[in-house]
Amino acid sequence: MIRIQPLSLFLSIFILLAGGDDTFDWSSITPSANLVYSPCFGHFQCARLLLPLDWPSENGSDTTSIAMIKLPAAVSQDHATFGGAIFVNPGGPGGSGVQFLLDGGRLLQSIVNIPRQKYYEMISFDPRGVGASEPRVDCYPANNVARRAKILETTAAGALNLSSASFDFGYFTARALGKRCEMTNAHILPFVNTASVARDMLAMVDKVAELRKKQTIKQQKTDVQSDMRKGDVSSDNVPRLQYYGLSYGTILGNYFASLFPGRVGRMVLDGVVDSDDWANGPGWLTMTQDADKMMELLFEGCFTAGPWVCPLRQPSDKSPTDISNRTWSWIKARDAEPIEAKTPDGSADVLLRSADIRHLIMKSLYHADYRFVTVASQLAEAMRGNPEPLATSVLRMFGISDPSDACTIGNDTTSTAPTETADPYNAVICTNGVDVSGENSTYWRSYMERQGSISTFFGELVASARLACAAWRVRPNWSFKGPFKTPTASKDPSSPESNRPAAPLLFLSSKWDPVTPLRNARAMASRHPGAGVLVEGSMGHCALGGGYVSKCLKSVVSEYFDKGVVPEKEVSCKGTKNPWSDIFHQNTAAQGLMQERNRHHFLSV
Template sequence: MVGMLTRVGVQCALFVALWFVFLSHDSPYARHKFRKYSHRHGPHGEASVQVASTKDDFSWETVVPSEALTWTDCYSGNQCARLKVPLDYSHPDAAFATIAMRRIQSTVSHDSPDYRGPILLNPGGPGGSGVDFIASWGSPISTIVGPEFDLIGFDPRGIGRSTPRVSFYKSRVERELWAGSGDSAKVLSMNASADTLARSWARAIVDGTLAGERDDGSLRFINTDHTARDMLRIVKAHGREKLQYWGFSYGSVLGATFASMFPDNVGRLVIDGVVDSENYFAVEWSNNLLDTDKTWMQFINGCVAAGPMGCALFAPTAAEILENVDRLETSLRARPIPVRTSISFGLVDYSTLRRTIFKALYSPYAQFPTLAQALADLSAGNATALFKMSESPGFQCGCDPSEYRFESVGEAGSAVLCNDGKRIPQDYEGVLAHYQKLSKTSSFADLWEPVRMSCLAWPDFPKTHFQGPFVANTSFPVLLIGNTADPVTPLWAAKKMSQGFAGSVVLTQDSPGHCSLSGPSICTQKHVRQYFLDGILPPPDTVCPVIASPFPAEDFKTGMDQQAVLALSAADRSLSEAVRELSMSFDIRFPAGL
């Protein structure tokens, strides 16, 4: 173990110098403009990030759904398809759903013996769009896995461009009036006021009631069991029997479900940011926050270590920074701050601060320095930077309903997680007891409790779909990846889930953040590539380092070894660029609305 870590450390030392070349002011990567984001509503009200570059520049209506895969050129050099699958696999000929897919095609000819087939990607949620995921991060992920593979992002049934699409509302305007797109759409801290928990409980009852009233008969089939079956249909439509898959966050539940249902159809299966699937299907949501406070302390301690030049919120001790944040929370609870920007306006209040801090824990390399500056500005009375960290453009009313036919909506995520799990009692006392118990696990329970509440008053559908056990002797061993300080999918869950899959291996990445792509680890992604390409699993107990801190110290820049940079191969330089881009932009939510 020690020898393996030593070899990894020597290897990664070469990349440290290259990392700071990227960070230098003259580097083209430091000037790289990452994709612009628009915001739509997540399953619990808050705007979830969707990529503006995925705005349909061709009509999905022109892609005719078929049971045989027919690819159509779309976007910029990609291909799109819509696959017909049974709506209800118990009655496969009764009605159909369609699954929208977007593909980055392998640069290796499909007739070549070097071609390795498709890898399906799922960005989590539930409710995440694979079509959007390919637009956001498909290119650097393709660099990681290699040119031998097609990458396919799909919108799971009920979501985005797949049909039938989940909707609780008669129109976009009705959704806007109830769920909102500004401050009214944001997840509130359950500690924001004396009645916040009760009001959130009452709104969740309304949502569940609407779900049942507006159901056209298709809602009960929007679940993980059926999506796993859809993935097998996609694989077989490619003329293959074995699934190759990389699933993130909730995508780990989907991957574990597929492996348990179809163990003989596993080719290569990576689940990254692993959820305790048993806890998920039980609708407990009780052990996700085991490492959240640890992640928060990585921000605090990293700021201290970075010094006043590396962290805008610097203080000599962690206790002083924590006291500063406590003062900000107390001040905002008493008096919110109004903000007006060039594109929107609103308030920065206690919930805004709590939510922004929690969201930053998902993507430390992308957000820790920005959060530190925003908190420092807030200490000086300026709330604009903090507001902009979750700013969203105002709602735009459209006159043509077809323009928004394939728009992602937040209630789709609620449909999946509430259909998947058991019904939960809707009495307020039960919700209060759950919240009080969760509060003993983490100081961020105030933002997590609404996840479970979204299933209150959910329609009483039969729960006959697969819900475990998650035990299988798969045809090829599963690779699980967990970070040492993941705010919502603790490493503990990856180790627990691995026990059910014979021969599986847990790869640990020593970094904060949600899923491996939130941190820059050459080591991790080389193991991922070896697994997909050659079927080589990392040795048990492998721990991969990252090549920099979210708060890089200035002295590393001045001391970088140019010879080490020159010693890197072209392939390693390309991989370094990919992991750097991903760590500076990767941001998926679990659940999608947080």
């Protein structure tokens, strides 16, 4: 989360898998209170659904238009193998579900489908305030130059540390940003809270069922009720949510299940955030508990692989500790001797410090099984005197480019395109968590020290991102603080009982996750009676983050959506052992899914 702007990582393979056009004019769709799909992006269908902006006061006239996208099932909805709709949220918070489904929908669909037995349509959406949904959270409306200037200023601030100059600059920079966002977005900020998004999702589930019923009647089916019972509409004709949430999407799922347990059909939560830490604590104290251990394991893998495979290893190294000490010492020295670099187009000079490099390393941990190899190579090259590859990766991560790129035709500084920014991210984390806008610098120094005690290498980075809330005074119109739990699920998933989930929840995690450790999945599962836990034996953010989708994971997940059955005991699936293992080459498509997933990751940068 450092420079407070979401990561942007694209992989061309996923654009090919999506099989659609990469542009679409959302203004061509008239927002409607009814769900009306229009063809979009080639083989997809899109809609703009009008919903109340203020759910607790539904009689109000203000609305939000939610951009929805659907990847149709491989069979028609009246086919015996049609399994209904599965909603997907990629996390963020503030991530575009539309973009995620475009780039990763087909692969995720292939994971949940059971050939010749069950086929699902996939639905996602841009949450209120995000992307193509309107109104959008935008702290720099129609002023791209000002936004680019702020990016450079925030990058200059870097991660917090205890030095007076660094801390004060970062602290007051964050306060200024919070005040600006409040000034420009007062009309939307109170309404982008997670409880409201969960209520939006409930409305979307109802609208999907309503549309399907209309289409069924139109097709003059002889047994409307029977034809309606397609997974997302239960035997009692109550529409229920089928859901796959990743990272922050697990918070959204936990909110939904806790608020509306009787509307849960199937729910998979992958890369689990501790919802109590999110809603009630100082914030993110349960995130990086395994990050330092991951680095230790990565250096062990490097040592074992040898210098001919891992360039960070030197022939004289006696243990992984030698690699670790040398690497971190070199990184720390960059504060006294920063790397001099240029923007990718060579138009501007930039100094890169240790926080920037640690930031890049942490980003690589989100998909460590295949990304850390590249970063290790770039680090080794920089330590030998050639910092250009490393500097280029850092600059691209931060989105630093030619300032003229902020100007459109005629040197105009305005733009109406829904570009992805950190503004919705900050809005969600700051309006949902505990109000810290009145805390002084002493509080934030203590918070930074506490984060540093959890992760020596990355604690300051997490503290820097949370600092965005230092002057965020806007509070949510709907605040839900728990309890985050559900009643015991229905005895028979095919005959769900009222006010109970149709099936137990299913929690997924990689074995080593830099920001949503396995212990979070276990802790949250304990709140939901009968919940299942699956551990993918990989390194990366979410069970799908290791770049390898095991047959074990696919089998458990697809059976769960089909039958509503979770494993009786925690299941461990075989994944990658270390970044230099060749196992991830067996499923390169999974890398594409998680690179798109990490555009919206919880520890947004």
